[in-house]
Amino acid sequence: MLFEDEVTLGKALNDFTSQHKKNLGLVSLDVPLLSNLDVWVNIALIKQYHENLSADKAQKLVLSYLARYGLEDISNKRNPALTNRERFCAMLLRAAMVRDSMVVIDRPFTIIPDVQDDRFIYDTLKAVDDSYRECHIFDYLWSKDRYRMIDL
Amino acid sequence: MFNAIVRIGATTINVARTFRDTLSFASTIILKMFNKNSYNSATRLVLVHQIYFTSVQILPLFIGISIIFGTLLMGIVLQIIKNLGLAEHLGRIIMDIVVTELAPFVTVLLIALRSSSAINAEIAVMKVNRELNTLDKFNIDAVDYLFLPRVINGVISVVLLSAFFSILVLTSGLLFSKLLFGLSLESYSNVLLSSANFYDIVLSLVKCCTFGFFITLIPIRFGLNATNDLTSIPISVLNGMVDVFIAIIFIEVLSLILIFI
Numbered sequence: 445m446l447f448e449d450e451v452t453l454g455k456a457l458n459d460f461t462s463q464h465k466k467n468l469g470l471v472s473l474d475v476p477l478l479s480n481l482d483v484w485v486n487i488a489l490i491k492q493y494h495e496n497l498s499a500d501k502a503q504k505l506v507l508s509y510l511a512r513y514g515l516e517d518i519s520n521k522r523n524p525a526l527t528n529r530e531r532f533c534a535m536l537l538r539a540a541m542v543r544d545s546m547v548v549i550d551r552p553f554t555i556i557p558d559v560q561d562d563r564f565i566y567d568t569l570k571a572v573d574d575s576y577r578e579c580h581i582f583d584y585l586w587s588k589d590r591y592r593m594i595d596l
Numbered sequence: 597m598f599n600a601i602v603r604i605g606a607t608t609i610n611v612a613r614t615f616r617d618t619l620s621f622a623s624t625i626i627l628k629m630f631n632k633n634s635y636n637s638a639t640r641l642v643l644v645h646q647i648y649f650t651s652v653q654i655l656p657l658f659i660g661i662s663i664i665f666g667t668l669l670m671g672i673v674l675q676i677i678k679n680l681g682l683a684e685h686l687g688r689i690i691m692d693i694v695v696t697e698l699a700p701f702v703t704v705l706l707i708a709l710r711s712s713s714a715i716n717a718e719i720a721v722m723k724v725n726r727e728l729n730t731l732d733k734f735n736i737d738a739v740d741y742l743f744l745p746r747v748i749n750g751v752i753s754v755v756l757l758s759a760f761f762s763i764l765v766l767t768s769g770l771l772f773s774k775l776l777f778g779l780s781l782e783s784y785s786n787v788l789l790s791s792a793n794f795y796d797i798v799l800s801l802v803k804c805c806t807f808g809f810f811i812t813l814i815p816i817r818f819g820l821n822a823t824n825d826l827t828s829i830p831i832s833v834l835n836g837m838v839d840v841f842i843a844i845i846f847i848e849v850l851s852l853i854l855i856f857i
Contacts, residue, residue, distance in 0.1 A: 475730045492638035493736050499641050
């Protein structure tokens, strides 16, 4: 979904997230990774808290998902040590951990400013498309040209 | 004159408000503590980490301080007992000074200096970084996930470390009682056991639990008072630590009053 300005986008995003609060998996700079936890704990937290999955099983699950991106080595890193792309993947995986997840990506290019078009976002979503129900992207109208593969 | 009265009134209202807010927050935590839905794999992991940070990492420093401070103090106390001819009250004096008073107080001071300030800063940083917003967006109750494990850890750590301090100091007391009074291990143990009072032990346990509860609860509450500015972090830690020390003195005085009653 594309919007003209920050106010309109903010309002639409607020309305949308309120409607889907129960199974919302938000990927946004306003919802950062917890900086005092390792990446795997940040992602596993959702399953551990909501489904009482044991730490061992949750860690294995997270590692298997990180392996799809070839990012197993970031599992013990913390948020400030991540590159923009690694951070995006970790945030997306965390969102995908929500049961029946409605993944919402808020202005993805603010998280990965070094990425020119949507190819990276498309590939990242495709790699874990079995773990979420729907995905919605909120961005500005003027970013339209950057979306070539994803139909907004 | 009028301004002074207004200032006193404002300060009184502020203190009363802080006291009320702390008690209200405490009641929320206590209710959550006895609700089994508050516990899950994530909160257990946080609790284990917190116990490690608070009770295990501090051990070298804690053992060092307990041995140096405790041994010297026991030496002085036993020397005074000998000089005053109070040898028949040896066990009672040691139990009252070490187990009921000294152990909880030294333990709580060490944990407050190290862990309370860390908890206060940690929560304030999370608030500034909008990480509490993250928990909210993922339907994770911050009380269950962040606050409850820290408070439970405070209670467990103060109780365990206080007991450990007592054991270390009472052991060093064995050395001095042998040197000054010629007591054997068996006689020393008998003196201590016969002086151990159930009421004192319960009081000491309750005191440790209360200390542990408030030296973690108050920093959390003050951490939450941080605004979105980075500059609010040191202010929050400063105010929180001042209140932690006031709480420690308040609980200590209250326990002394209870002993005298």
